[in-house]
Amino acid sequence: xxxxxxxxxxxxxxxxxxxxxxxxxxxxxxxxxxxxxxxxxxxxxxxxxxxxxxxxxxxxxxxxxxxxxxxxxxxxxxxxxxxxxxxxxxxxxxxxxxxxxxxxxxxxxxxxxxxxxxxxxxxxxxxxxxxxxxxxxxxxxxxxxxxxxxxxxxxxxxxxxxxxxxxxxxxxxxxxxxxxxxxxxxxxxxxxxxxxxxxxxxxxxxxxxxxxxx
Numbered sequence: 001x002x003x004x005x006x007x008x009x010x011x012x013x014x015x016x017x018x019x020x021x022x023x024x025x026x027x028x029x030x031x032x033x034x035x036x037x038x039x040x041x042x043x044x045x046x047x048x049x050x051x052x053x054x055x056x057x058x059x060x061x062x063x064x065x066x067x068x069x070x071x072x073x074x075x076x077x078x079x080x081x082x083x084x085x086x087x088x089x090x091x092x093x094x095x096x097x098x099x100x101x102x103x104x105x106x107x108x109x110x111x112x113x114x115x116x117x118x119x120x121x122x123x124x125x126x127x128x129x130x131x132x133x134x135x136x137x138x139x140x141x142x143x144x145x146x147x148x149x150x151x152x153x154x155x156x157x158x159x160x161x162x163x164x165x166x167x168x169x170x171x172x173x174x175x176x177x178x179x180x181x182x183x184x185x186x187x188x189x190x191x192x193x194x195x196x197x198x199x200x201x202x203x204x205x206x207x208x209x210x211x212x213x214x
Contacts, residue, residue, distance in 0.1 A: 023205035026174040030213035062164035065183035086154035098133040110147040
């Protein structure tokens with residue numbers, strides 16, 4: 001006769017066989033050189049200038065292929081305006097995502113984009129004011145600016161895939177919970193630097209793929 005303890009032990013033994021071990025990819029992207037962002041004067045009296053700083057451009061890494069349609073809307077994303085900067089200054093999102101742009105400085109900011117994919121202007125607003133979130137419903141690149149602080153820049157990378165990440169400042173990345181199949185792994189540094197590698201994934205794969213400088 002099978003006891004409860006024996007039944008539990010058998011279930012625990014069988015369970016790992018029934019659960020798919022999804023794949024992962026990690027590696028390093030050769031990033032673009034660090035750039036110096038010069039100080040910029042504000043465009044109206046009384047507003048503080050943007051301080052000079054050194055900035056390491058990051059890259060977006062994503063898996064491109066055929067994926068099931070999303071059953072739920074993507075979670076809200078945000079780009080914060082703080083210390084006269086957009087944080088983060090590169091944001092990958094899935095198509096359909098709404099992004100909010102809170103102002104956490106004690107002075108006015110503005111967010112606008114003249115990108116053909118999505119043109120908008122949220123106007124000037126203070127810390128205690130909240131403009132409406134903006135939804136991005138087409139894949140592509142959106143470049144952001146602040147009308148008050150001309151040195152403030154950011155990029156939104158709108159992707160038609162649920163599998164993406166941003167590199168660390170040393171170029172390292174990791175993508176987890178990937179499905180099986182044949183895909184293309186891509187990295188976006190800017191419009192002139194997009195690299196790709198074909199990849200075939202199986203359950204349990206742990207791949208290492210680097211993107212050297214081209």
